[in-house]
Amino acid sequence: MTESAIIHVDMDAFFVSCELLRHPELRGQPVVVGGAGNRGVVAAASYEARAFGVHSALSSAIARRRCPQAVFIAGDHRYYSGLSRQIMAIFKEFTPLVEPLSLDEAFLDVTGSRRLFGPATSIAEQLRTRVLDDSGLTCSVGVAPNKFLAKLASEAAKPVASPDGPLPGPGVVVVRPGRELEFLHPLDVSALWGVGPVTLDRLRKLGIGTVGELSRIPLDALVGAVGKSHGAHLYALAAGTDDRAVIPNIAAQSVSHEVTFPVDLTNNDDLHREIVRLVDAVTTRLRQRDIRARTLSIKVRFPDRQTISRSRTLDHPSDRSRDLVEVATDLLAEVPTHRGVRLLGVAASNLTDGSTPLSLDLGDGASDEGWDAAYGAVDAIRNRFGSAVIGPATLAGNSESLGNSPWGPESDETTRGTRR
Numbered sequence: 001m002t003e004s005a006i007i008h009v010d011m012d013a014f015f016v017s018c019e020l021l022r023h024p025e026l027r028g029q030p031v032v033v034g035g036a037g038n039r040g041v042v043a044a045a046s047y048e049a050r051a052f053g054v055h056s057a058l059s060s061a062i063a064r065r066r067c068p069q070a071v072f073i074a075g076d077h078r079y080y081s082g083l084s085r086q087i088m089a090i091f092k093e094f095t096p097l098v099e100p101l102s103l104d105e106a107f108l109d110v111t112g113s114r115r116l117f118g119p120a121t122s123i124a125e126q127l128r129t130r131v132l133d134d135s136g137l138t139c140s141v142g143v144a145p146n147k148f149l150a151k152l153a154s155e156a157a158k159p160v161a162s163p164d165g166p167l168p169g170p171g172v173v174v175v176r177p178g179r180e181l182e183f184l185h186p187l188d189v190s191a192l193w194g195v196g197p198v199t200l201d202r203l204r205k206l207g208i209g210t211v212g213e214l215s216r217i218p219l220d221a222l223v224g225a226v227g228k229s230h231g232a233h234l235y236a237l238a239a240g241t242d243d244r245a246v247i248p249n250i251a252a253q254s255v256s257h258e259v260t261f262p263v264d265l266t267n268n269d270d271l272h273r274e275i276v277r278l279v280d281a282v283t284t285r286l287r288q289r290d291i292r293a294r295t296l297s298i299k300v301r302f303p304d305r306q307t308i309s310r311s312r313t314l315d316h317p318s319d320r321s322r323d324l325v326e327v328a329t330d331l332l333a334e335v336p337t338h339r340g341v342r343l344l345g346v347a348a349s350n351l352t353d354g355s356t357p358l359s360l361d362l363g364d365g366a367s368d369e370g371w372d373a374a375y376g377a378v379d380a381i382r383n384r385f386g387s388a389v390i391g392p393a394t395l396a397g398n399s400e401s402l403g404n405s406p407w408g409p410e411s412d413e414t415t416r417g418t419r420r
Contacts, residue, residue: 003111003145003177004111004145004146005109005110005111005114005120005123005143005145006107006108006109006110006111006143006144006145006146006147006149006150006246007107007108007109007110007120007123007124007127007141007142007143007150008105008106008107008108008141008142008144008147008150008151008153008154009091009105009106009108009127009131009139009140009141009154010104010105010139010140010141010142010151010154010155010158011087011104011105011131011137011138011139012137012138012139012140012158012159012166013044013045013046013047013166014044014080014103014104014137015033015043015044015075015080015104016031016032016033016045016046016073017137017138018076018079018080018083018137019031019033019073019076020046021136021137022079023073026071028048028165029046029048029069029071030045030046030048030049030051030052030054030067030069030070030071031045031046031048031049031070031071031073032044032045032046032049032054032060032063032067032070032071032072032073033045033072033073033074033075034060034063034072034074034075035060035072035074035260036060036064036072036074037060037262038060038061039060039260039261039262039342040059040060040061040072040260041057041058041059041060041260042054042055042056042057042058042059042060042063043056043075044056045058045063045070047159047160047161047162047165047166048161048162048163048164048165048166049063049067049070050161051161051162051163052067052070052163053066053067054066054067054070060072080103081103083135083137084103084104086134086135087131087135087137087139088100088106090127090130090131090134091106091108091127093130094108094110094113094123094126094127095108095109095110095112095113096248097110097112097246097248098246098248099246099247099248099250100250105154107147107150107151107246108127108246109245109246110123120143120174121143121172121174124141124143124172124174125172127139127141128141128171128172140154140155140157140158140159140169140171140172141153141154141157141171141172141173142154142155142156142157142172142173142174142175143172143173143174143175144174144175144180145175145177145180146240146242146243146244147242147244147246148193148237148240148242148244149175149180149183149184149240149242150175152175152183152184152187152191153174153175153183154173155191156169156170156173157169157170157171157172157173180240181215181239181240184211184212184238184240185210185211185212185215185238186210186211186212187210187211188209188210188211189203189208189209189210189211189213189214191211192211192214192234192237192238193237194230194233194234194237195234199226199230199234202226203225203226205225206221206222206225211237211238212238214234214235215235215238215239219231219235222234222235253349253351254347254348254349254351255282255285255286255289255291255293255347255348255349255351256282256345256346256347256348257278257281257282257285257345257346257347258278258299258343258344258345258346259274259278259343259344259345260301260342260343261341261342261343264302264303264340264341264342265337265340265341265344266337266338266339266340266341268337271332271337271341271344272329272332274344275298275325275328275329275332275344276321276325278328278344278345278346279321279324279325279328279346280321282324282346282347282348283319283320283321283324283348286319286348286351287319291319291351291352291353292317292318292319292351292352292353293314293317293318293319293324293348293349293350293351293352294313294314294316294317294349294350294351294352295311295312295313295314295348295349295350296311296312296314296324296328296331296346296347296348296349297309297310297311297312297331297346297347297348297349298310298311298328298331298332298335298344298345298346298347299343299344299345299346299347300332300335300337300341300343300344300345301341301342301343301344302339302340302341302342303339303340303342305342307343308335310331310332310334310335311331311349312327312330312331313350314327317350317351317352324346324348328346
């Protein structure tokens with residue numbers, strides 16, 4: 001039986017690296033992508049910033065305290081998505097079995113590609129070279145007999161953070177068949193999928209520090225500490241076992257967009273404009289993927305951080321802004337916005353492919369074909385000239401969001417920061 005060859009590719013500091021392509025003058029500086037305001041969140045940090053303890057999902061206020069000299073850049077999801085599509089297309093030149101995990105990482109099954117491109121290690125090196133040559137971005141690659149080990153290998157291949165810049169990592173780390181435990185067992189037990197803070201604390205109390213130590217304790221003792229299913233899961237991983245296949249073309253479960261505001265919004269006109277803007281972003285992405293949504297949800301976070309959601313299932317799936325704005329507006333009317341809105345989000349789910357018939361008659365006399373043609377024209381203009389050149393009439397004269405970014409405000413004012 002042919003041994004599987006799985007590759008995990010992980011782009012290095014992807015969002016930051018994308019921005020450095022546009023701002024090469026910032027190379028070597030601690031750079032953070034995310035909202036710079038006190039309500040902002042770090043989306044990505046350069047290796048120079050990571051050396052100061054700045055990392056993704058960290059509060060921007062804490063990030064600034066840890067690294068006052070950091071340069072904050074507002075995120076540009078459309079730009080990152082474009083580069084991601086370019087990179088994923090490179091992967092598919094080597095194998096059709098590509099399973100994206102996010103914009104910046106993917107699994108590739110190259111078991112059947114070795115006759116054409118050589119050993120898996122050679123394919124990994126070829127991938128790194130092609131990605132760098134075609135996009136100007138670097139990536140780290142893990143090669144192993146299964147997905148679990150390939151992902152751990154790519155982490156071991158990563159650069160290391162330093163105030164003076166990233167210290168180069170191996171770039172490619174290979175876990176060869178028959179040597180899985182030699183690679184896996186010295187690792188800290190926190191490397192296992194499913195070992196969060198609570199589980200880690202329980203394992204530490206059992207005297208377990210490494211994956212190898214976990215593999216040697218009786219299964220009954222592990223199950224008693226973390227539960228039956230979780231214990232069995234960790235025990236299998238500690239043996240290097242993972243039989244999951246690489247699954248290409250996984251359908252999206254939802255498409256969402258949200259924004260955090262620098263000051264709480266209570267004005268209905270402001271909130272309606274933000275609803276229009278969010279729905280426009282979501283429906284544009286639906287049409288790009290040729291999918292439609294049967295369910296629309298809104299997410300509202302109040303000043304005290306209480307978060308609620310409201311959702312409604314449509315009679316027919318839709319990818320039209322006009323349809324979903326009406327639903328989102330009705331849902332927002334059910335929310336006590338007088339309390340102030342700190343964060344607002346819109347999500348489309350219960351997705352179907354674009355061939356599903358759609359028809360929501362809102363009584364304005366416009367035909368389905370007319371609206372579809374109009375949205376097609378808008379999408380074509382945006383694809384050619386950028387998203388800012390055309391948009392909903394409601395946003396005329398108010399093209400800038402009061403929140404600016406899905407990772408929080410760029411500043412603590414209601415205006416944009418100085419750098420995009």
